[in-house]
Amino acid sequence: MRYLMMSKVTDTTPEPDERLYAEMAKFVEELSAAGVLLATGGLEPGGVRVTSRGDEITVTDGPFAEAKEAVAGFALIEVRSREEAIEFTRRFRGIVGDGETVIQQVFGP
Template sequence: MRFMIIVKASPDSEAGVMPSEELMTAMGNYNEELAKAGILIDCDGLQPSSKGARVRFSGDKRTVIDGPFAETKELIAGYWLWQVKSKEEAIEWVKRCPNPMPGTEAEIEIRQVFEAEDFGAEFTPELREQEERVRAQAKKQ
């Protein structure tokens, strides 16, 4: 099972405050543990929403909205992508994580990634083949 582990933003992360050397060391050690355990697929921190944009869809119309975005609690500061056996295993790994926003309350969200079999009959053999081609092409880059 794959899970995306989402680190929620804080006022500091949205202000562009960089993590301390102490936090970077702790996170580096934690990421190394994840890699050694064979569960880490990918991870990264994200720039503040002031450097981002959103595209709103309304029928055929597309509207671009530049950041920053107001609701910090709804924003993402970083993520991990893990391969684990269960949600419970993901929870146990998250509980071992250093506080991503030291000195404040922080929140990490755990979301399971859809797998091909989750889509049922609508995910036809042709769509599966296309998905495999796209993933193979993406890995080459």
Template sequence: MRFLCLYRSSKPEGTPPSQKEMMRMGQLIEESFKSGVLLATEGCLPSIAGARLRMTGGQFSVTDGPFSEAKEVVGGFALIQAESKAAAIGFTKRFMEIAGDGETEIRQIFEPGDAPCGSSGTM
């Protein structure tokens, strides 16, 4: 199963990681790519460079960054391969021990053969 992990840091937006955090994260990323758990990962630029697009009643609105609610700003993502949601949570815990306080939303990626949401409790 593949999972998309969206990380939102509790640190002020744009706070760079320490040299130690960079080294530890680099080791986790290298190990995870080699083991096949990590399929892709990237950090995001500060929200000042971004935009939010909303459609309501067929009408689009665009809001340019920066976004005021730091808890809503995605700092980065990882696409992982895991045997279960529990395994995805375990990997994410390892990541967050390095990245620090914040929140990560874990979402299973739909694949052919998956049951619709709610029918089996697996999604």
């Protein structure tokens, strides 16, 4: 089963430094080696918002007021169980420090 991990930064999220980059690289390598990590990436802050209401479609450029709620990065992982997904997420949070990650199962391919 696949899970999408989406991570958000909070006020107390530390700025990334050399050590964090090194640990993250090791973690990503480990996940790839285990055949778990299918795709991952960081997301631009802000972005563009497209809303539809009735017949009307509105396109708004960011940044937005609630930017700190925005997803800053994602990873698509393939695991055997929800617990496995949680375990990987725990390890990830242990590396990056304060903040939060939401994991949701991806249905179907």
